[in-house]
Amino acid sequence: MAAEPKKIIIDTDPGIDDAMAIFLALRSPEVEVIGLTTIYGNVYTTLATRNALHLLEIAGRTDIPVAEGSHVTITQGTKLRIADFVHGADGLGNQNFPPPKGNPIEQSAVDFLIEQANLYRGKVTVVALGPLTNIALAIQQDPAFVKNIGQIVLLGGAFAVNGNVNPAAEANIFGDPDAADVVFTSGADIVAVGINVTHQVVMTDADREKLALSNGKFAQYLCKILDVYFSYHHEAYCTRGVYLHDPTALLVAVNPSLFTYTEGVVRVQTSGITRGLTLLYNKQKRFEEITEWSDKPTVKVAVTVDAPTVVKLLMDRLMNS
Numbered sequence: 001m002a003a004e005p006k007k008i009i010i011d012t013d014p015g016i017d018d019a020m021a022i023f024l025a026l027r028s029p030e031v032e033v034i035g036l037t038t039i040y041g042n043v044y045t046t047l048a049t050r051n052a053l054h055l056l057e058i059a060g061r062t063d064i065p066v067a068e069g070s071h072v073t074i075t076q077g078t079k080l081r082i083a084d085f086v087h088g089a090d091g092l093g094n095q096n097f098p099p100p101k102g103n104p105i106e107q108s109a110v111d112f113l114i115e116q117a118n119l120y121r122g123k124v125t126v127v128a129l130g131p132l133t134n135i136a137l138a139i140q141q142d143p144a145f146v147k148n149i150g151q152i153v154l155l156g157g158a159f160a161v162n163g164n165v166n167p168a169a170e171a172n173i174f175g176d177p178d179a180a181d182v183v184f185t186s187g188a189d190i191v192a193v194g195i196n197v198t199h200q201v202v203m204t205d206a207d208r209e210k211l212a213l214s215n216g217k218f219a220q221y222l223c224k225i226l227d228v229y230f231s232y233h234h235e236a237y238c239t240r241g242v243y244l245h246d247p248t249a250l251l252v253a254v255n256p257s258l259f260t261y262t263e264g265v266v267r268v269q270t271s272g273i274t275r276g277l278t279l280l281y282n283k284q285k286r287f288e289e290i291t292e293w294s295d296k297p298t299v300k301v302a303v304t305v306d307a308p309t310v311v312k313l314l315m316d317r318l319m320n321s
């Protein structure tokens, strides 16, 4: 008998690769999406909520609730770094889609996360695709959240490689480094997928042609919005294609065996020129001195990925939609 699908909440800042991850989740029988929570990052939170509602309408899944998240960082910071140059001013490839008909639920993202984790203790996986503000607030607001939540799979960090905001920092961690440090040191069951892994997973120009030729509903929609994302990658990187950050991280929840992992303590630099840097202590040396990594809980960090299988799974599921 097939296992019961894993309940997931996607915390998201849609975002073109977020749209891919959301559609992939909706096409994956291994998981059941029980809600979307929104956050700033690729766009401001208000627009993230609007885009989340819009994407669920496109998918015909308005039964899935959307809860709006924080508009500011955990330290109440309002000077946010928004990646509209990656995703377009509307976050979805400058397509000027009509506003969604639906509305977010009354409950905030943080209250929704806390409630669902408590309702299905140990059974809910949060897939966090943006800055970690909502997750950190849930951890701070409810001392039981860390043990109630099943797992937190997060897209964030650049482990032993350069960042994508600057040489030190990856965008989601840079968006709220204080929140990220709270999450990494919380003791929750955490799997981090950094850009050291997602930069191995590329959708090529040829893959995109293939998407365009299919009749899949999601494939067709994505081909419309992918232009901006491809243009940005052609300019910023030397790849003939785009990095599949969010869908790759989502697949950790769907099929963890597509990755290998290491385990250690992760701390985040919260100030200075390396603000947003993620540093994994691999426990290979026992230090004499007490450090900021001593006595902190460990997390799992993805190390390798079966990239061809990830790309194929994504393509197949989007084309058969």
Ligand SMILES: O=c1[nH]cnc2c1ncn2[C@@H]1O[C@H](CO)[C@@H](O)[C@H]1O
Pocket: 015, 016, 017, 018, 042, 083, 086, 129, 164, 165, 170, 171, 172, 195, 236, 245, 246
């Ligand atoms: O160059 C970039 N600057 C800022 N954000 C980016 C860039 N490239 C991708 N992303 C966005 O940040 C997350 C991965 O770090 C992804 O969600 C991606 O959409």
